[in-house]
Each structure stands twice: as C-alpha cells, then as structure tokens.
Amino acid sequence: MSLQTPKHIDNPAVLYMDGVSVSFDGFKALNSLSMVIAPGEMRAIIGPNGAGKTTMMDVITGKTRPDTGTIIFTDNANSQHDLTRFDEADVANLGVGRKFQKPSVIESLTVFENLEMSLKGGRSIWQALLHKLTAEKAQKLDDILDMIDLADKREELAGNLSHGQKQWLEIGMLLGQEPQLLLIDEPAAGMTDEETMKTAELFKRLAQKHSLMVVEHDMDFIEALDCKVTVLHEGHVLAEGSLATVKANPQVIEVYLGR
Numbered sequence: 001m002s003l004q005t006p007k008h009i010d011n012p013a014v015l016y017m018d019g020v021s022v023s024f025d026g027f028k029a030l031n032s033l034s035m036v037i038a039p040g041e042m043r044a045i046i047g048p049n050g051a052g053k054t055t056m057m058d059v060i061t062g063k064t065r066p067d068t069g070t071i072i073f074t075d076n077a078n079s080q081h082d083l084t085r086f087d088e089a090d091v092a093n094l095g096v097g098r099k100f101q102k103p104s105v106i107e108s109l110t111v112f113e114n115l116e117m118s119l120k121g122g123r124s125i126w127q128a129l130l131h132k133l134t135a136e137k138a139q140k141l142d143d144i145l146d147m148i149d150l151a152d153k154r155e156e157l158a159g160n161l162s163h164g165q166k167q168w169l170e171i172g173m174l175l176g177q178e179p180q181l182l183l184i185d186e187p188a189a190g191m192t193d194e195e196t197m198k199t200a201e202l203f204k205r206l207a208q209k210h211s212l213m214v215v216e217h218d219m220d221f222i223e224a225l226d227c228k229v230t231v232l233h234e235g236h237v238l239a240e241g242s243l244a245t246v247k248a249n250p251q252v253i254e255v256y257l258g259r
C-alpha cells in the first residue's frame with residue numbers, strides 16, 4: 001500500500017517512526033518510540049539491556065506488530081509504505097535488509113557461491129545449468145566482493161573464513177537483495193579490534209549508497225562510525241546527537257554509561 005508523505009515531513013525520510021508502542025503481557029517494550037532516519041544516513045542505536053533495541057528492529061521488519069504507532073518506509077522509487085501492515089518477507093522485498101547478530105552463511109559453499117545465491121531474482125534454471133551469469137549480475141557480484149573486501153577470498157569456502165569475514169560476507173549477501181535500508185544487530189560482537197575497525201570502514205562505504213541503522217554496545221566501534229547516535233531506554237528515545245553529546249548527557253550516564 002502506498003501512502004502520502006506525512007504533512008510535517010518536507011524531505012521524505014527513509015524511515016519514519018512515530019508513537020510506536022508494543023506491550024508484552026502489559027509490559028511496554030516500546031513506549032511511544034519516535035525516530036526519523038534520513039536518506040543515506042547511518043545511525044547508531046545504543047541503550048542498556050532490555051531498552052527495546054531488538055523489539056524496535058522486530059516492528060520495523062514486520063516480525064512484531066506494534067499496538068499503536070506509525071512506521072513509514074520510503075522506497076527507492078519514492079513510494080511510501082506503512083510497514084505495520086506487512087509481514088517479514090514483504091518488508092524485505094520492499095527494501096529493508098536485516099542482519100542478525102549470528103552469521104548464517106552456508107559454510108560448505110564458497111564466498112562467491114554464497115553471494116550468487118543471494119542475488120535478487122536469483123538465477124534462471126538455464127543460467128544455473130550453464131553456470132552462466134548475466135554480465136550485469138557478474139559485475140554486481142564483483143562490486144559486492146570489493147565492497148566487503150573479500151575479492152581475494154571469492155573461491156574460499158565460507159567455513160574457512162574468520163568470524164569477521166563471515167559477518168562481512170553476510171552483509172554482502174544482504175546487498176544482493178538491493179536493500180535501501182539496512183538494520184544491523186551488534187556487528188562488532190566477537191570481532192578482533194582490527195576486524196571491528198575494518199567493519200566501521202565498511203559501514204562508511206555502505207552509507208554512501210544505503211541508509212544504515214546499527215545496534216551496538218562497543219563504544220570504540222561507534223566512535224569510529226562517526227555518526228548520529230540514538231540512546232534508547234525503557235522503549236523510547238532518551239537522547240539523540242553526536243556520541244560526544246550523548247556521552248555527556250547526565251541521564252544517559254545514569255541509565256547506561258555510568259553502570
């Protein structure tokens with residue numbers, strides 16, 4: 001379903017959430033959550049355990065239906081969609097990609113084969129039989145391999161990759177679906193310091209073409225992302241701004257950073 005731009009938005013946001021609430025057995029996991037992500041923006045989301053970060057991703061991606069509130073996604077063609085009306089598969093098809101914390105690449109396939117499988121539209125039976133990709137798809141796979149810095153590992157089995165490399169491959173597989181907005185859950189968890197910093201560089205490259213929402217606890221990583229930060233607490237936005245600004249906020253220190 002397409003919608004008109006809400007009157008108070010001049011420049012359509014990629015994601016517009018207003019007054020979103022979700023209760024589980026009377027407990028408000030999201031409590032009138034409002035947030036706007038601009039086209040091409042990278043946003044870091046932080047907050048204590050139980051703040052509602054995962055639930056927020058669940059309502060955006062159609063996994064959980066909010067009790068109240070508006071969630072509008074503007075796609076590449078500038079059409080607007082009320083995400084609260086769609087299920088997970090529909091939301092993914094509209095252009096919202098989600099990366100869960102644990103990588104789920106197929107270890108017995110090569111890096112290239114994993115990426116090939118993820119391409120939007122897949123391969124036709126004839127292409128698969130002839131092991132032929134269209135020039136356009138082959139170029140796209142090369143671009144993704146460059147983007148995730150795994151071009152020299154294309155024939156490596158995914159099972160032989162390091163944890164960080166598996167995470168990058170999975171992000172590459174999301175890119176195969178041509179998402180406009182990427183939601184990424186704790187990408188730096190379990191990574192070495194070097195992988196963490198390489199991931200921040202990858203995200204900065206990604207943000208030139210996509211909008212990104214990154215949930216993370218690792219402050220060094222967030223600092224390296226150098227983007228606007230939203231602090232969630234008890235299901236709503238406690239503070240928003242640069243990392244330096246939110247780190248200096250007394251309420252943020254009390255509920256999160258000072259612990």
Ligand SMILES: Nc1ncnc2c1ncn2[C@@H]1O[C@H](COP(=O)(O)OP(=O)(O)OP(=O)(O)O)[C@@H](O)[C@H]1O
Nearest residue numbers: 024025028029047048049050051052053054055056
């Ligand atoms: N399906 C559910 N049923 C009942 N309660 C839930 C459900 N999902 C989440 N909650 C509760 O909602 C609150 C918010 O949880 P959520 O997982 O969104 O927080 P979070 O910020 O992602 O936390 P963490 O940093 O630990 O992952 C928590 O108190 C959690 O116990």
